[in-house]
Amino acid sequence: MSKVTVAWHGDTVKAAVRAAEQRAVDAASRAAAERARSNHPGWKDVTGRTSASIEAMPSERTADGVRGLVGSSLPHFIFLEIGHHGRKGDRTLRRAATIEAATIGARVRDALPADYRR
């Protein structure tokens, strides 16, 4: 009977993939914030304060992955986003996040070490 010794690198691979996920989500969140700051056809930003309030927060690990956060620090921003009586919401953040979320798969691949990408 022959014996085969297997070197298990699963934990190393798992850690590398998780780190890549987090970098990818952070990059996508920053891209979404940038997109939102410059794409808001539903509202005008006379002073620049509203656009400047849009920012990406560092991502969080969750039980099943990574959560990216993009938002505004201004309390009234939610009504620019969802609208109010007589005014449709612009969905600025959601639109930007939806577009950039579609890039996360490619960003994870790019964030992996080169020898993981073969």
Added chain:
Amino acid sequence: MTIPDPLIALRAFIAADAAVIVLAGTRVFAEELPKAEADLQPRSTVLLESAGGPASRDFVRLGRTGVDVRTYGVTPLHAMKLHLAVHEALKHLERVVQTPGPVLLHSVAALGGPLALRDPDASWPFVFRSYELLAAEAAA
């Protein structure tokens, strides 16, 4: 060929729910409140709005649509009570062929929790929550 509107079908599904009827009668609207209804606010009313959705890169005639749901009420508590009725109805939506269309509504998933807000101009209390509707893009 008529392409069914999933938001209109979802509006009909919610409008037919017994608990929603008790609280809001027939006041379930899509996209915006009619002026006649807006003039009578605040009162228990449901408003569904299209809210984008994720990218789709295949030919499967199945779509994911973002739906924002607002429930208005005389008070914040009335708005929340109506929200809970709508939420309960949506949670139990599972592969329903709904008219008009008819269109197959597969399921609805909440994308976050409810937000209790007041309209900044009109001061109407309302609860806001985002959902994602999975529905066929062809008539059933």
